[in-house]
Amino acid sequence: MASTEEDFPRGGKAKQTTESKAEPVRRHTEVDNLFETHEPEESKKRKGQKEDTLKKAKRQKTSKEEALKLNTTTSVDILQLKSLKVGTLLLGCVKEVADFEVTINLPSGLLGYLNISNISDSYTKTLSDQLDSEEAEEIFSLPSLFSPGMLVRCVVARLDTAKGGSVSIQLSINPKEVNKGLSTSSLKAGLILSGCVESIEDHGYLVDLGIKGTKAFLPKQAAKDKTNSPKELKVGQYVTSLLEEVKNDGRVVRLSVSPTAVAQTVADTEHGWTLTNLLPGLLVKAQIKKVTLHGLILEFLSSFIGLVDFMHLEPEQASTFNEGDNVKACVLYVEPSTRLVGLSLRSHLLQPGGDVELVATERIGEVAHGCKMTALHHLSGAMLELPDQTVVFVHRNHMKEPREAFNLNRVMAKPEHTCRIMDFSPMEQVHLVSLRQSIINAPLFRRYHDIQPGQIVQGTVTSLQSHGMMVKVTDYIRGLVPRTHLSDIILKNPEKKYAVGMTIKCRVLSVDPQEKKLTLTRKRALVDSTLPLFLTYEDARRGRVSHGFIVCVKDFGCIVRFYGEVKGVVPPNELSTEPVIVPENMFYVGQVVKAKVLNCDVEKEKLLLSFKAVAGGDTEGPPKTKFDFEVGKKVEVKVVSKVLTGLEVSILPEETTALLPTMHFSDHVSNCPLLWEGLQEGDIISNIVCLSKNRQNITLTKKPTVKSVLEEGDVVAKEFSDITVGMQLIGWVKNIMPYGVFVEFPYGLVGLAPKAAMSDKFVSDTAAHFLLGQTVVAKVTNLDEEKPRFLVSLKVSEVTSPERDSQARLIRGLQERKAVMEMMASRGDSDLLKQLSAVTIGQKMKMSVDEVREDGSVTFKSDELSAATVLANKDHAPGKLVMGQKCMPVVLHIDLLTSQVYVSLLVELTGKRKEVEAGSTHTATVQHADRDFAVISLGDTGQLTVIQTTNHPNETFRFDSEKLTAGKTLTITVTESCCEELEGLPLVSWELAAPKRERLISDSKGSKGTYRYGDVVKGKGEDSEAYIGSEVTARVIGGREGNSHRFLPFSHPNFTYSMPELTLLPSKLKEDADVKPVKTKQKLKSYQVGDNVICFVSKYFPERKCLEVTTGPSVTGTVELLAMTSDPKDAKHPEKLFKLGQAVSAKVVTVSSSKPSRLSLSLTGVHKLEKGSVIMGLVQKLDPNLGLLVKLPFSAMGTVAVEDLADNYKPKPLEPYSKDQLVRCCVVGEEKSNWQLSLRPSRMNPEKASVVDPEIVSLDDLTEGQIIRGYVRTVNAQGVFVSLSRSIKGRAQFQKATKYFVARHQDYAKKVPQTTLLTTKVLSINKENGLVDLSLLQEDTGKPDVLPESLGLHLRLTGEAKEKRDVIKKRKHTESESKQGPAEKVSKKKKTKKKGKGEDSDSGVEVYFREEEEDDEEEEKKSEPAEVVKPVPVQPARLQVTGGFSWDAALSALKPASAALGAEDSSDREDDEVKTKPQKKSRHEQEVEKREAEKALTKLETELMDPGLRPQTAASFERLLLSSPDSSLLWLQFMAFHLQATQIEQARAVAERALKTISFREEQEKLNVWVALLNLENLYGTEESLQKVFERAVQYCEPMPVYQQLADIYAKCQKTKEAEGLYKTMVKRFRQDKAVWLSYGTFLLQQGQSDAANALLQRAIKSLPIKDNVDLIAKFAQLEFRYGDVERGKTMLDKILTSYPKRTDLWSVFIDLMVKHGSQKEVRAVFDRVIHLSVAVKRIKFFFKRYLEYEKKNGTPESIQAVKEKALEYVESKGPEAAS
Secondary structure (H helix, E strand, O other), X not given: OHHHHHHOOOOOOOOOOHHHHHOOOOOOOHHHHHHHOOOOXXXXXXXXXXXXXXXXXXHHHHHHHHHXXXXXXXXXXXXXXXXXXXXOEEEEEEEEEOOOEEEEEXXXXXXXXXXXXXXXXXXXXXXXXXXXXXXXXXXXXHHHHOOOOEEEEEEEEEEEEXXXXXEEEEEEOOHHHHOOOOOHHHOOOOOEEEEEEEEEOOOEEEEEOOOOOOEEEEEHHHOEOOOOOEOOOOOOOEEEEEEEEEEHHHOEEEEEOOHHHHHHOOEOHHHOOOOOOOOXXXXXXXXXXXXXXXXXXXXXXXXXXXXXXXXHOOOOOOOOOOOOOEEEEEEEEEOOXXXXXXXXXXXXXXXXXXXXXXOOOOOOOOEEEEEEEEEEEOOOEEEEEOOOOOEEEEEHHXXXXXXXXXXXXXXXXXOOEEEEEEEEEOOOOEEEEEOOHHHHOOOOOOOHHHOOOOOEEEEEEEEEEOOEEEEEOOOOOEEEEEHHHOOOOOOOOHHHXXXXXXXXXXXXXXXXXOOOEXXXXXXXXXXXXXXOOOOOOOOOOOOOEEEEEEEEEEOOEEEEEOOOOOEEEEOHHHOOOOOOOOHHHHOOOOOEEEEEEEEXXXXXXXXXXXXXXXXXXXXXXXXXXXXXXXXXXXEEEEEEEEEOXXXXXEEEOOOEEXXXXXXXXXXXXXXXXXXXXXXXXXXXXXXXXXXXEOOOXXXXXXXXXXXXXXHOOOXXXXXXXXXXXXXXXXXXXXXXXXXXXXXXXXXXXXXXXXXXXXXXXXXXXXXXXXXXXXXXXXXXXXXXXXXXXXXXXXXXXXXXXXXXXXXXXXXXXXXXXXHHHHHHHHOOOOHXXXXXXXXXXXXXXXXXXXXXXXXXXXXXXXXXXXXXXXXXXXXXXXXXXXXXXXXXXXEEEEEOOOOEEEEEOOHHHHOOOOOOOOOOEEEEEXXXXXXXXXXXXEOOOOOEEEEEOOOOOOOOOOOOOOOOOOOOEEEEEEEEOOOOXXXXXXXXXXXXXXXXXXXXXXXXXXXXXXXOOOOEEEEEOOOOOOOOOOEEEEEEEEEEEEOOOOOOOOOOXXXXXXXXXXXXXXXXXXXXXXXXXXXXXXXXXXXXXXXXXXXXXXXXXXXXXXXXXXXEXXXXXXXXXXXXXXXXXXXXXXXHXXXXXXXEEEEEEEXXXXXXXXXXXXXXXXXXXXXXXXXXXXXXXXXXXXXXXXXXXXXXXXXXXXHHOOOOOOOOOOOOOOOOOEEEEEEEEEEOOEEEEEOOHHXXXXXXXXXXXXXXXXXXXXOOOOEEEEEEEEEEOOEEEEEOOOOOEEEEOHHHHOOEOOOOHHXXXXXXXXXXXXXXXXXXXXXXXXXXXXXXXXXXXXXXXXXXXXXXXXXXXXXXXXXXXXXXXXXXXXXXXXXXXXXXXXHHHHHHHHHHXXXXXXXXXXXXXXXXXXXXXXXXXXXXXXHHHOOOOXXXXXXXXXXXXXXXXXXXHOOOOHHHHHHHHHHHHHHHHHHHOOOOOOHHHHHHXXXXXXXXXXXXXXXXXXXXXXXXXXXXXXXXHHHOXXXXXXXXXXXXXXXXXXXXXXXXXXXXXXXXXXXXXXXXXXHHHHHHHHHHHHHHOOHHHHHHHHHHHHHHOOHHHHHHHHHHHHHHOOOHHHHHHHHHHHHHHOOOOHXXXXXXXXXXXXXXXXXXXXXXXXXXXXXXXXXXHHHHHHHHHHHHHHHOOHHHHHHHHHHHHHHOOOOHHXXXXXXXXXXXXXXXXXXXXXXXXXXXXXXXXXXXXXXXXXXXXXHHHHOOHHHHHHHHHHHHHHHHHHOHHHHO
């Protein structure tokens, strides 16, 4: 009983009603106890309990009535903070997880906080243990236990009120609090409860459900996550689990946390839910009782009422609910006092998963204008709709200012509202907003992202602490001013300078939005600094000076920190102008310093600084004369340095630092990088205009368009108030976002061009339309004066551009390029730049061809351009050019960045040039184009000029058809025939030429007769030998129908158009030529399969991999890929083989008259497959049995055998091949409509092939003694089958396959798998049966044995050894025959005859050499029992069973059970044979047979009569088991019977039958069978099979005895390691069981581990109750006497008896042990001690008797007398008590 109590430490079954445990109200029992002070403590406790129970039972009735009254309501409202009470149960969603606190989103947008101490008792205990000692188990931080979005059941632990009156909701998820309303008796399978992991065990987790007296276990297999894979849980982790099984009236439960199972379980009335124990998060089926404006009232779990507020209805379904509808709902909250239940119908809380999606916080803080109120709920708040259709919720309190009265009319009067998004509520999946103006107008709202390092902020001091000062920047943002940053000097008493509530100005040092950490400084030198701030390493440019603060002073110098993460080092030599020996004496941590940047490595983030350079005056100090900045002021600048974003310059003469960004170099974006490359440090640039100024620097611009606007004073808007709708402004693209582009204008104005207003074309990607820095013309379309901000349009149709503006931009762009070229040429000695600057567009130069490339382009050599690359692409290099050929190409374009010159050799450009007149119109062709400029040729004049690719600055995006690409045709008008700015080239205006072509597509079905056969027509040739665009005369000779994508298929299902077929043949163009129309079907009939036809290539389709050709008007043919060529190399790129219009010769494969009428053709010269033809195929499948499955031309399939893959066999024949690989193969035959193929080179090219492994076509190709290679096909009992070719296989018997003896062919098959390449020798060939015998032996093939020596197999007997064995076997055979009766001999003879007949009937290759196999089998059978008989060092003991049955008998000593069975078999076979072939017996034989039958019958009767005789057959056992099915003894004997015949599997089967048959009440009988099965697996099974049986036994039996039995089995078999491991598990699992400790101690002492046994004893004393300690030590002492150290045993018992002298039972044991192990002197000393004990006289009398018996046996007469005298003396001393 004690052990049972210890196993369940929470106590046994409590005989209390369910209601009493479910009562949540705390009762104070101390009042009852006041009246019972006179009674003992124990009775007092019991009586108190009893009375308390009675009280609860009495109150139960009233509480039910109250609950019914309380749980009724008519109004629906959201959960309000004021309605929250301590004990309210809520469903929450984890929002953020910090180290010591979890923020939880509650319903209705409330926020709660879960402290680390409110997780669970076990987690709190683990934490305290961790604090107390460093060696405690690992604890897991809150971020590892909780994740954002996780749903949790929580309870309000307390409501804290802060100084300002704000209430903080403190939550708890402690199962003890959450599940307070539940008791053990109310637990039922199917409940969904929350708990926390209490501890981690071997096979699962103990989960704390907070219910007293209940142990909950979660198996590891049942702990699965969303992906259904096992997940690791941690101590303290919150789990929502399903009660799978409840045992012992709720004291033991098994859990599952499978997300799907948990999510699909619905709370039912059968689960016994009441309003006192109802939990949030439960799914219930409910019925709508009432529909109100603000939500629903539901009825669920038969009679409970619940509310669904408007925020917990699905927005789409809100209006569809009717009274009486059934819905599925989730419990949101339960108020304990009013019993009010809140429910939710939102799908995200009803769906599986248990997590809620948290929306990213990007929108939080956003201010939305023009919001409309969609619904008003006067008690709760209102729903608003933002301009982007997002629905948001505003709480009633946020519809007014904090201290104002709520005025509903004022809110409703506004048609539109402005709100700020404050938060997102994941429980309702809705954003929460505020209408308070104080919140909307707040500059910094609540996001740390809004604050940047270096920013000046104002805040209020909230507290002063030892490490610094806390500052409240806004209601949601807090910052820290570290102690060193409170002032320029270190303050000893900061409280004297700062007070709580003081408003201060600070500068932001660093901000971490993720961690919500903000660091500020109050150092005046930093706050008021006017020097540039180093916010990033890019800001710390060489030569710059900034304020920083020292964070570290060491011997190697000072480390100075700036803003963010920027810090640098000042080496000792740069600390001061005078040498500094000890830097610590001059500088201190926190000191503000001025530092100059000496060097900055941005990539490595290394910064080298100097104090000396600043002190010595070498600094960017304030200029002597201050620069007077004014927007639009023209200045001259000097380049100081080149940075990634542009040029750092100094304005002359004041030398004020400024920045000229790269984007402001030019109006042409492509010119900006050219100008950046061309300008160098020290260059003077004039005509620069001031653009803007901020604290850091001045920004300049060189954009000509912007400059002209600023210089001329045409700027119409200098500030926001000047802007009006419709105004046109010049600006540049500042930023490109997915929703539009921001355009910046002079004076710092920025407007947004939304996606819809960016272009007249549809905008899908904003980045494709504009580039950063691009100059644009914008028109103001919308003004928002509140923000203030404005919208602009960049549509070309809406903005106007001056007429000559385009030409002016072109001239300026080309002049910029020319200036860069001259600048670069004049600088340095680069020959390349000088050569490039001397070249102009249109210039003809003498050159020679250098190289003709593969793509058709040509490179040239030129003396004038020796260093540059001169290139003409294939379109500009007509005709065939050869290396070294002299020519005079025309220059088209000079690329400075790549040093390439593009030229052309086109005749129309290199020929004589004609003059062009101003005003003339020409058709121009684009010859070369880049981003901003294109080079065009003016018709046939030979003139070249340059144009801009766009006519408008805003027009950048063009469709592919509109882009100016080489070959594009334009219509141009000459403005100026020779323009100086263009270096003499004509200045033109242009527009895209509209394509002029006649419509040939019929508009309707009925207009097919537009052209008739024989019509002569004129048209422009599209692909003619003359040239493109030339006019030709042709005759219509046919037509074909084509499908067009002009109309949609569903509107014009049968729309086709006719395309006329033309001829240019002179014979057909003659007027008298007779052109008769011929129908396609008639033409097709003229073609026959196999005809040779000439056809012309029309098109290649890469998707279908086929070629389309035409054989005549309206006749189309297709050629599949496999019929195009027989060379796989060519087939990789078939499009390169054929050119458009190429004439090819083909063979007709098939003719299809059905639509579409087509021919199927072949270009390989083969139109059908025949034996010997070489074709190309496509590999479809790789199969080790078949080889390759290949797709062939003409819709055929073929196979390539493994032997036909190569002339030289490879070990892995299929490795070089893969699916869809093209192969060249030869057809060698056809079998069952499947072609046999060969890939052997000898088949396809016999002359060149070198054959290593010849092809075996028939048996005639083989000769005896031939060495040949082949692949293994199969290995079975008959031998190894090797395929020598696709049709011929040979067999090697096992005697000829290996020199080793292999018992089972499966072992051989493992070592020699399929498709293994073997070398064999042909032993014999049987041509009649088609059989080939092979040998794999080393002496035959000369190759090593197939099986490796490392396997340790026995060698096969050969020669004399085999003969000797055969003689012995024969002798044994004759002896056994003489012992057997004549009948058995006859049967054996007949058996052999039958076998012989079987051999004759064998066919094919399966020839059995049975005699040898039988010999092998017999040898195996004999060797098996022989192995068992072998003496083993320690023979494992079998299970001992009462009833004279022992497993210890050696199997060889047992009578073979197979004898009886064999006899039965042989008689059966004999009868069968007699029936089939009757044979007459002699009289003598008949008499002998009769006598034998009588003997057998008598024997059987004797067996049946004698109950003590053991059965000898399986049938006998079955009979006995029918009468005694529950006898484990019989079952074990039956198992032993099978084991005698080494039938292990049958023995296992008997054991399994026994376990199913024996009644469940017979526990001991079942245990006997389990132990027998464990013994069986230990002796004959594997470690895995033994473990499986053990695990099953533990499940079905009492675990403790099973563990003990297995430990005993291990110990007996000397499996010390396994036994010790098992004992260690036992003492953990059954630590309260004394027997386990004793058993382990016995084992250790038997192994001689006396010290380990002593250590075990100490552990046992700690684990077991104190009352068991004495007995335990005594038992261990006895074990020491028996197995260990006798002296230690004596000492242990002596110590116990000294402490407990009245334990006479232990004295008796001590005496027995001393008599056995001690000397006479020691024994007498013990007796003398015991007779002087002050115990009962009766006991002393017993010991005197023992003393006297001992002396009589071992002593002398004197010693006997001495004992008697001692007895008399004792009697006298005790008086009458002893005498009686």
